[in-house]
Amino acid sequence: MKRKTVLSLEQALSMPYATLRFVQLGWRVIRIEALGAGKGLPGDPNRYIGARVVDDDRRSYYVAPNVGKEAIALNLKTAAGRNALKRIVRALDVDVFCCNTVPERYVPLGIDYATLAAVKPDLVWAGISALGPEYADVPGYDPVIQAMAGYVELTGDPNGAPVLCGVPVIDLKAGDEVYANVLLALSERAETGRGRAIHISMLQAAASWLITTLPLVDFDCEPWEITRAGNEHRKFVPTNVYPAQDGFFYMAIGSDVQWQRFTALPRFTSLASDARRTSEGRIRDRVALQREIGALTARYGSDELMADLRAATIPHARINAVAAVRDLEALRNRLTETVTPGGKRVRMQPMAVDLPGARREFAFPPKYGEHTRSVLREAGFPEEECRRLAAAGAIPA
Secondary structure (H helix, E strand, C coil): CCCCCEECCCCCCCCHHEEEHHHHHHCCCEEEEEECCCCCCCCHHHHHHHCCEEEEEEEEEHHHHHHHCCCCCCCCCCHHHHHHHHHHHHHHCEEEEEECCCCHHHHHHCCCHHHHHHHHCCCCCEEECCCCCCHHCCCCCCCHHHHHHCCHHHHHCCCCCCCCCCCHHHHHHHHHHHHHHHHEEEEEEHHCCCEEEEEHHHHHHHCCHHHHHHHHHHHHHHHHHHHCCCCCCCCCCCCCEEEEEEEEEECCCCHHHHHHHHHCCCCHHHHCCCCCCCCCCCCCCHHHHHHHHHHHHCCHHHHHHHHHHCCCCCCEEEEEHHHHCCCCCCCCCCCEEEEEECCCCEEEECCCCCCCCCEEEECCCCCEEEEEEEHHCCCCCHHHHHHHHHHCCCCCC
């Protein structure tokens, strides 16, 4: 089977995360970055975010989403750069083209679906933008879309300010939608021989996750059901962070049967009552119930509390710091890795799903424009033509 080739005009996180998932499938991913125009540092701004890892354009925030890729630099504002892109698409038999620039730039840069599909009709094209191509000039930034899509309103203490999610969930959701929809489009192409365009709206993708809140508006819900709830679950009570003598833990009771097992534990029998026997009753009494549970758990150490919960098969967990997550037994042998040019081994996030034969170690991310000349030569550009492209400002000198 032919190894798939992805060409991606990408920056920041959403699209680099999507194409990382293709790298993890063993596909070839070539990232395109813009030439510097004298107004700032060249290429993906994320190259320059975080601690210096090996050099100035491969800093800590850039590494994990970009392992295993190649990098070329093209000035698509020039006719020579746009023509070079077309030749690369054709010569390398590119399967998928991706981008996450604002849609108003698609046509001027020559990266719109119509232009590239004219070069390769079976091309699968995928773009991420803030609100889709109908809102062509709107930039897409995860925190802004979190605010727009209600995530910030739903996160935090009910008596405090709205809070951003601790992980850039909308960037990652948009990337996962590219991954899923590209796989679907390639499956369809295997039957029809035709490619197609995929437009991912970050706002729409985010709103698709409002499945437990947005429909409640038409059910005349109470205001507290669709606003901040702190660490509580709005429908399953008691579910919350609780104090122990030596810290905090999370407990989630998701059914009346689990509640019965919980209140059968000697430490918690005082919580049982006829009014709390059902989920509906516990929701009505949730404020007092949460307070009483916290008063009980604060008297004991977390180890003895969790031993009780484990015996009663009540879902629970320690609240781990990120560093501790790497050492969880269920994860520590599933982490992916890369090695810096200096030989330092870097442990990274696991793949989302184990795949048979999949690699777990990936090449360190490329420097800006590192593979420009080699990819052009592969696409049939002789060295003299590469020099002319550089002289025309279409590629780095």
